[in-house]
Amino acid sequence: MVATASASASFTETRLANGLRVITREVHERPLIGVWMWYRVGGRNELPGTTGISHWVEHMLFKGGARFGKGEISRAISRRGGALNAFTWIDCTAYFETLPADSLELALDIESDRIYDTRFDPDEAEAERTVVISEREGSENFPEFWLREEVQSVAWREHPYRLGVIGPKSDLRAMTREQLYAHYMRYYMTNNAALVIVGDVQTERCLDLVGRAFDPLPPGPEPPPMGIVEEPQTGERRLIVRRPGPTRYILLAYHAPAASHPDAAAMVVLGAVLGGAASPIAWGGARGLGRSSRLYRALVDGELASAVAAGYELTLDPYLFTVDATLRPDVEPQRAEAAVFEQLDRLQREPVPADELTRTKRQLEAQVVYSLEGVTNQGFALGFMNLVAGDTGAWETFPAALQAVTAEDLMRVATTYLTETNRTVGWFVPTAMEA
């Protein structure tokens, strides 16, 4: 049963009586369908002791439910030539299937089954413990992982964003099957999820199939709200990670506004001026852009670093604006850091020239276009903007807002957010090298 519905030219949005948000978009160029299921639970909803629980629960959702036995979900998708996967992030956990268009019902069958009936077999939960630990250990092999985790944990005092997503080994070793199951029961319900379907299917038929699969499901009790608010930072925080590694790295992190904040668009453009553009609304895009960006010129052309990036992500709560660089072995961190600060100061002092701003916006425009190639990417953008911006239409209005950002906006946000008291500075220094 349809409780509420709205439509724009590019998608339809419906809310079932059980609270499930349903977003559809017809794309008929290829006989494909992309199905996404977004749950409003991630690192943000976790507490010390069970950090990483959302991600582990995500793994459990591939182990079968009432209608699918162990291994059957991936078998069913694979034998039709489909692909499936999932990811857990600080704000959400999302699952997708990409399939030939005539297999939409299979995806709906899987998602409507595992939302309430996932098996939490104790042996399977135990087997997955070592898989998740192995996933973490794979990341631990990279120096950047240690630096990022450390900076994240220092940049916040209160907010669960400081805990990240994968979780520390102590939590991963200690968590129990009962805790996993309780977390699943608390957050997996129709009224805490959004289903996005993009592809070669008529909307009416699509909604009919969705209704058949999901209308019989009841809503659950509202998940507990996450009410932790980070107090403003009042002084620079610094840290050094010393471990074996190939070279030095630096990571600067500034507290930055949430996706719903009016400054979000300017922050995206600011990141692109500094480090080149990436699409803020979906994954993917062209490689090799941004070689005229300020940090690339200053650090890579300036022979201080082999790589540099600046980034701002759209999040539910205020998150981070970051700059990171891989330093050449003969470069001291303070030198690279000074070169970054010089560029940040410039943004606060002088307006970005018109031609540079035009170039940056064009990069963003193009990256957004590239990132929307294919039904899976479009489904991501619709679901992601529904989640972080609270407005599915932002998949079009947010890219448009980027084009309206002015040089004055950039100066203002640079002055507001890129301040000394608002930053955490991390260095990775290989144990074989002096700081």
Add this chain to the structure above:
Amino acid sequence: MAAVPTPAHALRAQRATLTNGVDLLHNRAAANPSVVVRAMVRAGASRESADVLGLASFTGTLLREGTEHISKEALAEELDGLGAGLSVDVGYAVSVISIKCLSSDIARAMEILGELLRFPAFPADELERRRGQLLTELKELDDNTRVVAERSWRQDAYPAGHRFGKLPVGTEQSVAAFQRDQLERFFRAWYGPSQTSLIVVGDIDLDTTRDLAERVLGDWRGGRADPVAPTLPTTPPPVAAERRVSMAGKTQADLVLGTTTFDRRAPDYDALSFANHILGRIYFMGRFGEKVRDEQGLAYYAYSELSAGFGSGPWLVRAGVNPTNIDRALESIRAELARFQADGPAEEEQVDGVSSLLGSLPRQLETNEGMAAVLGEIDLYDLGLDYLERYPDIIRALTRDQVTAAARTWLPADHLVTTIAGP
């Protein structure tokens, strides 16, 4: 030039030849208002001699550091101003120079690509800058367990001096020694119309594409007069070996296990590729994934890949495991392989293997990059523009016996080389 009809939603590729012999492959795809333009030059690492490892890679990446008519800075500004991404990827057989741009900018993007291919300046100062950058990147590769495992594996699996025995990227010593004239010589020897295919996929028609290509590349001369296949000598199956490389500060071990196989154009390719699909890909990383990850919980990833190229390319199983689980993981992988060689694929696996490979075609062809990759393979290995039309029959015709026999013949247990890089 003739249009080859193919089933709806599959490739509708067309081929043309420029007046100087450059092979043009084109596929119209209007789903996204963008275009991928890719020059595939048979100037990969297999062209190098043993004393200049990484020269192809170094030469390829220097193409975007400035030309006779456009400085590096001007090039970067113009590409960013178009929102066009330029990338260079150098493998064993080919160096691929790609530009991804909005459809409206295709003309200028093609001109830029033509400029890079024809008039690279190899500026001395940019060469030094790139050298420093690359030396840092090489240090990072030395610290990467995946890379070190494969690098060591190649060293043990191929005869000394064989180019497949080293990664395409060079070594600290070779990169430190490159001189500008070496790059120029390599470029003059191998970059030219007879070695180059141009692949264009996206929201642009063939006539426009051909006119543009003719204008920017039609009078390009240089390189060898005739195409020379980048084929490397075949190698004997390696002597079974196991090596552990200890790396400081690591928590996870990357293991690589495999053997050398054959040329992509070998008669057994489809059967062995199908065997690999069952062993290390289908469902969720195939039998290796099911056993090592799903059943035993030993790894986040365990899968296999067949990289038959121009020569005896490798078949590799890869897994990332905790050091305490190395032996169990290796034992499981070897046991799965032995079981497959004894019994072959199950009836269900054979059926699912066919349907999964055929059913995934629309997905592979969904993006311009995906299509360009398929066209590149078709062109490089001379599979024929109708390859995807014939592909269903090729796959359906494979029998379980053929697949089993290919695994027995080409993945012999007594010629498996194993490398472990980690703590």
